[in-house]
Each structure stands twice: as structure tokens, then as C-alpha cells.
Amino acid sequence: xxxxxxxxxxxxxxxxxxxxxxxxxxxxxxxxxxxxxxxxxxxxxxxxxxxxxxxxxxxxxxxxxxxxxxxxxxxxxxxxxxxxxxxxxxxxxxxxxxxxxxxxxxxxxxxxxxxxxxxxxxxxxxxxxxxxxxxxxxxxxxxxxxxxxxxxxxxxxxxxxxxxxxxxxxxxxxxxxxxxxxxxxxxxxxxxxxxxxxxxxxxxxxxxxxxxxxxxxxxxxxxxxxxxxxxxxxxxxxxxxxxxxxxxxxxxxxxxxxxxxxxxxxxxxxxxxxxxxxxxxxxxxxxxx
Amino acid sequence: xxxxxxxxxxxxxxxxxxxxxxxxxxxxxxxxxxxxxxxxxxxxxxxxxxxxxxxxxxxxxxxxxxxxxxxxxxxxxxxxxxxxxxxxxxxxxxxxxxxxxxxxxxxxxxxxxxxxxxxxxxxxxxxxxxxxxxxxxxxxxxxxxxxxxxxxxxxxxxxxxxxxxxxxxxxxxxxxxxxxxxxxxxxxxxxxxxxxxxxxxxxxxxxxxxxxxxxxxxxxxxxxxxxxxxxxxxxxxxxxxxxxxxxxxxxxxxxxxxxxxxxxxxxxxxxxxxxxxxxxxxxxxxxxxxxxxxxxxxxxxxxxxxxxxxxxxxxxxxxxxxxxxxxxxxxxxxxxxxxxxxxxxxxxxxxxxxxxxxxxxxxxxxxxxxxxxxxxxxxxxxxxxxxxxxxxxxxxxxxxxxxxxxxxxxxxxxxxxxxxxxxxxxxxxxxxxxxxxxxxxxxxxxxxxxxxxxxxxxxxxxxxxxxxxxxxxxxxxxxxxxxxxxxxxxxxxxxxxxxxxxxxxxxxxxxxxxxxxxxxxxxxxxxxxxxxxxxxxxxxxxxxxxxxxxxx
Numbered sequence: 052x053x054x055x056x057x058x059x060x061x062x063x064x065x066x067x068x069x070x071x072x073x074x075x076x077x078x079x080x081x082x083x084x085x086x087x088x089x090x091x092x093x094x095x096x097x098x099x100x101x102x103x104x105x106x107x108x109x110x111x112x113x114x115x116x117x118x119x120x121x122x123x124x125x126x127x128x129x130x131x132x133x134x135x136x137x138x139x140x141x142x143x144x145x146x147x148x149x150x151x152x153x154x155x156x157x158x159x160x161x162x163x164x165x166x167x168x169x170x171x172x173x174x175x176x177x178x179x180x181x182x183x184x185x186x187x188x189x190x191x192x193x194x195x196x197x198x199x200x201x202x203x204x205x206x207x208x209x210x211x212x213x214x215x216x217x218x219x220x221x222x223x224x225x226x227x228x229x230x231x232x233x234x235x236x237x238x239x240x241x242x243x244x245x246x247x248x249x250x251x252x253x254x255x256x257x258x259x260x261x262x263x264x265x266x267x268x269x270x271x272x273x274x275x276x277x278x279x280x281x282x283x284x285x286x287x288x289x290x291x292x293x294x295x296x297x298x299x300x301x302x303x304x305x306x307x308x309x310x311x312x313x314x315x316x317x318x319x320x321x322x323x324x325x326x327x328x329x330x331x332x333x334x335x336x337x338x339x340x
Numbered sequence: 341x342x343x344x345x346x347x348x349x350x351x352x353x354x355x356x357x358x359x360x361x362x363x364x365x366x367x368x369x370x371x372x373x374x375x376x377x378x379x380x381x382x383x384x385x386x387x388x389x390x391x392x393x394x395x396x397x398x399x400x401x402x403x404x405x406x407x408x409x410x411x412x413x414x415x416x417x418x419x420x421x422x423x424x425x426x427x428x429x430x431x432x433x434x435x436x437x438x439x440x441x442x443x444x445x446x447x448x449x450x451x452x453x454x455x456x457x458x459x460x461x462x463x464x465x466x467x468x469x470x471x472x473x474x475x476x477x478x479x480x481x482x483x484x485x486x487x488x489x490x491x492x493x494x495x496x497x498x499x500x501x502x503x504x505x506x507x508x509x510x511x512x513x514x515x516x517x518x519x520x521x522x523x524x525x526x527x528x529x530x531x532x533x534x535x536x537x538x539x540x541x542x543x544x545x546x547x548x549x550x551x552x553x554x555x556x557x558x559x560x561x562x563x564x565x566x567x568x569x570x571x572x573x574x575x576x577x578x579x580x581x582x583x584x585x586x587x588x589x590x591x592x593x594x595x596x597x598x599x600x601x602x603x604x605x606x607x608x609x610x611x612x613x614x615x616x617x618x619x620x621x622x623x624x625x626x627x628x629x630x631x632x633x634x635x636x637x638x639x640x641x642x643x644x645x646x647x648x649x650x651x652x653x654x655x656x657x658x659x660x661x662x663x664x665x666x667x668x669x670x671x672x673x674x675x676x677x678x679x680x681x682x683x684x685x686x687x688x689x690x691x692x693x694x695x696x697x698x699x700x701x702x703x704x705x706x707x708x709x710x711x712x713x714x715x716x717x718x719x720x721x722x723x724x725x726x727x728x729x730x731x732x733x734x735x736x737x738x739x740x741x742x743x744x745x746x747x748x749x750x751x752x753x754x755x756x757x758x759x760x761x762x763x764x765x766x767x768x769x770x771x772x773x774x775x776x777x778x779x780x781x782x783x784x785x786x787x788x789x790x791x792x793x794x795x796x797x798x799x800x801x802x803x804x805x806x807x808x809x810x811x812x813x814x815x816x817x818x819x820x821x822x823x824x825x826x827x828x829x830x831x832x833x834x835x836x837x838x839x840x841x842x843x844x845x846x847x848x849x850x851x852x853x854x855x856x857x858x859x860x861x862x863x864x865x866x867x868x869x870x871x872x873x874x875x876x877x878x879x880x881x882x883x884x885x886x887x888x889x890x891x892x
Contacts (some may be wrong), residue, residue, distance in 0.1 A: 060699060073637035075637050075639055077639055080643075087682075093681065130821055162822035165826045168827065
């Protein structure tokens with residue numbers, strides 16, 4: 052136990068030593084006490100002003116009577132009020148009126164982009180171009196392409212849990228043995244011939260496929276294969292295929308069936324936001340054509 | 341590895357390992373239809389391998405009578421080897437997931453390589469594998485020397501080191517096969533948690549027993565911190581992991597807490613894991629190795645007291661700042677925020693105490709990369725604690741929360757503070773522990789230092805930029821009152837920063853690999869004859885020429 056003076060700092064040691072380590076008895080610098088005081092006084096002030104300490108089943112409310120829930124409710128109300136000018140207009144006008152109103156459509160394109168980006172692009176792609184299994188919104192029209200139809204699809208979804216959900220299902224013709232393997236090849240040849248040259252497939256195969264189609268497919272896709280809007284069965288003559296369009300992918304659809312799903316947005320997005328999205332999608336289609 | 345144990349102690353070790361194998365077998369049988377069975381098989385394999393290891397050395401000559409006259413350093417040596425192995429693995433996985441965030445297809449479409457599983461593999465490997473082993477190894481080293489007492493037990497320190505690594509192995513392998521409690525930094529399931537409790541309580545008992553045997557009248561600051569670390573981590577771990585297993589044949593359990601109480605317990609745990617695992621423990625490391633290496637007395641005993649009690653008291657209140665603007669009642673958020681701000685002063689006092697200790701030794705900081713590691717660590721400690729208190733302010737948090745700013749903050753602390761102080765301490769301790777003159781290559785220490793510093797700076801700057809841009813994009817409203825950007829827009833803007841972050845992480849990884857090589861070559865170098873007879877309690881030998889021996 053020997054107290055020494057450190058030649059560098061000029062302070063005394065405490066006299067302790069551990070494995071060669073000594074300590075100086077340097078006083079705590081004034082600035083440390085100063086900032087301890089500052090932070091503690093600030094904390095005391097904050098506790099006085101804001102909710103801070105529990106009191107059994109309640110808590111100290113603070114002199115400012117601040118409340119997070121009230122604050123957020125108020126700012127949501129203010130935000131809605133700030134938007135209400137153009138959103139009220141949007142809700143009161145018909146689709147056709149809005150589409151003629153360039154100022155409103157500019158708002159739809161601007162705010163729709165963020166809405167579409169946060170809610171739709173995961174499946175339908177950044178520009179609505181779709182992905183294998185998810186329709187290209189610029190070209191596909193399962194239940195029709197009018198604003199009213201699109202708005203309804205967004206509201207209830209497809210094969211979703213919504214009580215009014217659109218329902219659509221293509222049976223698994225191969226897996227469930229409704230068709231034989233050769234019949235599937237034939238109907239595939241026929242369907243492909245509707246939207247383009249049949250290619251290497253022989254004419255008699257296409258002919259045979261036509262009969263298979265009439266017996267098994269026409270009830271949903273129509274005698275002319277142009278689809279039926281009431282059951283969401285797509286037009287097979289356009290050359291657009293939502294599963295990609297290769298022979299293998301179409302064969303897979305015939306074999307395993309198809310049951311696409313889209314969530315219902317009624318519980319998630321407000322009527323204004325759904326109307327914006329509807330117009331945004333309609334606009335995407337028009338600009339694409 | 342067990343040459344220093346007597347024959348009867350070796351026998352006891354075998355019985356303990358047999359118990360491990362039987363436990364593994366029981367887990368395997370009970371959980372044969374569950375991932376619990378996989379872990380049972382793993383425990384069995386590890387136990388059997390260890391039994392073979394003990395048998396191989398069983399008939400080696402017994403240790404001499406005077407084995408208890410020197411410090412018990414074998415557990416520290418093993419711990420440092422484990423620490424570096426976990427560092428290499430954990431940093432590799434970290435760099436991998438960083439590249440995944442920039443290029444998602446790098447998960448190669450497998451389940452176990454998906455981001456959600458590899459991310460806890462990374463965090464557990466670096467925090468518990470690297471950090472935990474380094475803490476255990478250095479705490480044994482420091483407490484014996486500052487107490488001038490050998491650890492009074494022979495087997496239990498080995499049990500702690502190997503048992504702890506078995507926990508880490510169960511944790512990391514579990515994530516990859518889908519075993520997780522989904523609590524951040526507390527992911528391991530109930531059986532691994534129970535095992536860690538056994539290991540950790542043993543650790544606490546060994547620590548206390550050594551302190552009780554001490555020959556120094558006073559307890560050095562480093563030991564205050566190590567003890568706080570051991571004690572509070574035990575409390576945190578036990579409380580946050582209170583859970584009910586689905587059955588004893590299932591790996592799955594459910595926490596006893598629900599809703600916002602669960603969230604609050606989790607972040608009381610999570611923030612104090614930062615406080616007592618990643619701060620207090622490493623402050624213990626700093627308080628020993630920094631003055632030792634600098635050859636300077638600690639700047640102020642009084643500042644040590646202020647910072648120790650400030651840090652240990654205020655941190656325990658601060659966890660709720662992780663839950664600002666959530667379902668957590670506002671008054672709890674107030675407490676978390678105000679205590680976080682008050683915490684800044686003792687934190688900076690600790691950092692200042694370390695940096696002021698270097699007065700009179702700055703030429704050594706310039707010349708010695710090992711000491712420079714510790715100096716930079718103290719600087720990053722100061723930076724990160726300032727940032728932490730700042731981010732805990734609710735108004736700031738409303739911008740920063742859920743953004744990459746948090747990730748940058750964590751890595752400023754983890755890379756800049758925790759890893760740097762650890763590498764500095766390991767480079768100081770390895771020659772002392774293996775009785776070598778110096779590290780194999782001081783130049784490679786220098787290389788490691790610059791790689792680590794460059795990697796940290798690139799990483800942190802990238803995440804600051806990306807985080808603040810994210811936060812601003814998410815809250816930007818257009819004049820018509822709607823959001824200006826979609827989430828996807830912010831992702832597109834993040835991409836260059838994610839590449840930069842991955843580059844920074846890769847630099848840090850390369851530095852650690854250089855360190856592994858350097859340590860390996862130091863250990864392999866021939867043992868040099870000690871100058872003079874070894875004392876009963878050998879003082880660590882400081883490299884000749886670089887650091888003068890402190891006066892006795």
C-alpha cells in the first residue's frame with residue numbers, strides 16, 4: 052500500500068495495485084457532475100410534464116395531460132381533413148367523370164402509385180405486368196375490365212375468405228383422371244391453335260382436341276373458347292397466358308388445375324383507397340393499349 | 341487438455357460425460373419424431389467424442405504436486421480458440437446474409453439458408469459464440485490475476501467452457517432445422533435454455549469462489565463489471581425464457597408471458613443483454629487489458645465508481661425504449677427514454693476514463709496495433725452510447741425505428757466496440773497465455789486493425805445513410821396528404837447501401853481470418869524459455885521492448 056504521484060498527470064494513486072495495474076485518485080471532472088445534473092433535471096421535468104410513473108391501476112398523467120392515443124387520433128383526423136377536398140370529389144363522381152378530369156386523374160396516378168406499390172406489386176409486378184401464376188393487369192380480364200368489375204374484384208378478392216368472394220376453379224383434368232394423357236395432348240394442341248399457328252402438331256390431333264374441348268371445356272370457356280365472365284374463365288384465344296404460356300406450363304394447368312387466389316381488400320383499404328386503385332388499374336390498361 | 345487433472349479428476353470427468361451421453365440418448369428416444377431427437381443425437385455424438393478425447397489422455401502421467409501453484413489458464417486458452425473459431429464462422433454467416441440482402445437469390449432457395457434462419461445463426465455465433473467465449477476466457481484470466489488467486493476448482497472451469505459451447509452449438513444448429521422461440525437474442529428452446537442455466541450458475545459459483553480466495557484486499561474494477569455481467573445475465577436469461585414446453589418429447593415451448601407484457605419482458609432482456617453481456621463484460625475486459633497494455637495507471641478510480649453504478653442502475657430501466665409508439669403504455673416509454681438519456685453520462689465517463697488513461701502512452705497507441713484496437717474500441721463505445729441515448733428519444737425514434745439506422749447502431753457497437761476491444765485483449769493475452777515473446781506477426785495485427793476499422797466505417801456509414809433515407813421516405817407525404825413512396829421505392833434506393841454494407845462486413849471478416857491465422861501461428865511457435873524461474877503466481881510477461889513492466 053503505497054501512494055505515489057503519477058509524473059504524467061500529476062495525480063496521486065490510490066495505493067492499490069492489481070497485477071501491476073494502479074489507479075489514480077483523480078477527482079471526477081466538473082463537467083461530469085454538470086451533465087449528471089443537466090440530464091437529471093431534464094428527466095425530472097419530463098416526468099412532471101408527461102405520463103411517467105405507475106400508480107396501481109393508473110399512472111401519473113403529467114401536467115401537459117399528453118396522451119399518445121389522443122394525439123394519433125387527432126393527427127389522423129387532420130390528415131383526413133387535409134385530403135378531404137379531392138377525396139370527397141373522387142367519391143362523389145362516377146368513374147367516367149373522374150377519367151375525364153385530368154386534375155383528379157393526376158392525383159390518382161400519384162397516390163395510386165404508392166398504394167399499388169405497397170399492396171399489389173408483390174404479386175402483380177411493379178407495372179402490373181404480372182408474374183407466372185399472377186395475371187398481367189394490363190391484359191387479363193377474367194371477370195371483365197370495366198371499373199365496376201375491377202372495383203368489385205378488389206373489394207371481395209378471388210377465392211378469398213370474403214363472403215362475396217369471386218370463386219373460380221379449373222379442375223385437375225389429368226390428376227383427377229377426367230381426361231386421359233392423350234386427350235390432354237389433343238386439347239392442348241387445339242387450344243394452342245386458337246391463338247397462333249399450331250406448329251408441329253398434326254391437324255388430326257387438333258381436330259381430336261376440338262372434340263375434347265367441346266365436351267369438357269366449353270361449359271366454362273365457351274364454345275368459341277373466348278371465356279365466360281360470370282365464372283372468371285379466361286379467353287383462350289388471345290395468346291396471353293397468365294401461367295407463362297409455354298407448352299409445359301399449360302400442360303401443368305390441364306393436369307393439376309388452377310385455383311388462383313387474391314385477397315379481399317375490403318377490410319384493409321378504405322373505400323377511397325380502393326377507388327384510387329381501381330382507377331389506377333384502369334389507367335394502367337388504357338396506357339398500355 | 342486434461343493433462344493437468346489427477347487420475348480421480350479424469351474419472352469424474354468421464355462420469356460427467358457419460359451423464360451427457362445418457363441425457364442425449366434420453367432426448368433422442370423421447371423426441372425421435374421431433375427436432376428434439378436430432379439434438380439428442382447431437383448431444384450424444386458430442387459426449388461420445390469427448391469421452392474418446394478423455395480416454396486418449398487418460399493414462400498420461402499425472403500432474404506434479406505443484407500444479408496448483410500457478411494460475412489455471414487452460415480454460416482461458418480453450419475459450420480463446422473457441423472464440424476465434426466462432427468469430428470466423430459467425431462473421432462469415434454475417435457477410436453471407438449481408439450479400440443476401442443485396443442479392444436475395446444467394447439463399448440458393450434452400451430452407452436452412454434462408455435469411456430468417458441464417459440471421460439468428462449470425463447473431464448467436466458472434467454475440468454468444470465469439471463474444472461469450474472471449475468473456476469467459478478473459479474473465480478467468482483477469483479475475484485470477486487481479487485477485488492473485490488460482491481458480492480453486494479443477495473440473496468446473498472446463499465444464500463451463502465446453503458446456504457453454506455445447507449450448508451455442510445447440511442454438512445455432514437448431515435455427516437451421518427450424519427450432520426457435522422467436523425471441524430475438526433468446527431464440528434457443530427450453531432444453532438448451534435449461535442447460536445454459538446449469539452452466540451459467542456454475543460460472544457464477546466459480547467466479548465467487550475465486551474472489552473469496554483472493555489475496556488482494558480490494559476488488560479491481562474489471563471484476564465489478566465481470567461480476568455484474570455474470571449475475572445479471574443469469575437473471576435475464578432465466579426470466580425471459582420462462583416457458584412451458586408442449587411436451588417433454590417436443591422441442592417447442594410457449595412463453596408464459598403474453599401480449600405487451602411479453603414484449604416488455606423480451607426487451608428488458610434484449611436491452612440488458614446489450615448492457616450486461618455486450619457492455620459490462622467487455623468493460624471488464626477494457627479495464628484490465630487497456631491499462632495493462634498501455635503501462636499506465638487507470639486515470640480515475642472515482643470515475644470508475646460513477647460509471648459502474650450509473651451503468652448498472654440506469655441500463656435496467658432503459659429496455660422499453662425498444663417499444664416506443666407501440667401498445668406499451670406511454671408512461672413506460674417515458675421511463676425508458678429518460679433513463680436512457682441519464683445513462684449517457686456514466687457511459688461517457690467510462691469511455692473518457694479509458695481514453696484519459698492513455699495520456700502518457702499515446703506513442704504506444706501509434707506504434708502498437710493491439711493497444712490501438714483498444715483505443716478505437718473506447719472511441720466507438722463513446723460514439724455508440726451517445727447514439728443509443730439519442731435514438732432512445734421518442735421523437736428521434738419515430739424516424740429511426742424499424743430502419744437500417746438501428747442496424748448501423750448495433751454494428752457500431754458490435755464491430756467498433758465489442759469486437760475491437762476483444763481483438764485487442766486477445767492479441768494481448770495470447771502471448772501471455774501461451775508463454776510466447778510476442779504475437780507471430782505484429783504486422784498482421786496491423787493489417788487486421790486496418791481491415792477491421794475500414795470494414796466498420798464502411799458498414800456503419802452505409803447503414804446510417806440507408807436508415808435515415810428509409811425513415812424519411814416512409815414518412816414523406818405528398819401535398820395531397822398521401823404517402824409519396826411505396827415500400828418498394830425505398831428498397832430500390834437501399835440497394836447500393838446494401839452492397840456497401842456487405843463489402844464492409846466482408847472486410848471485417850477477412851480481418852478476423854487474418855487474426856485467426858496469426859493466433860494459430862503464435863500458438864504453434866516453439867515455447868520460449870521463461871526468463872528466470874516462474875513465480876508461484878506468475879505475472880503476465882509483457883513483450884520485451886514494447887511495453888515496460890509496471891513497477892511491482
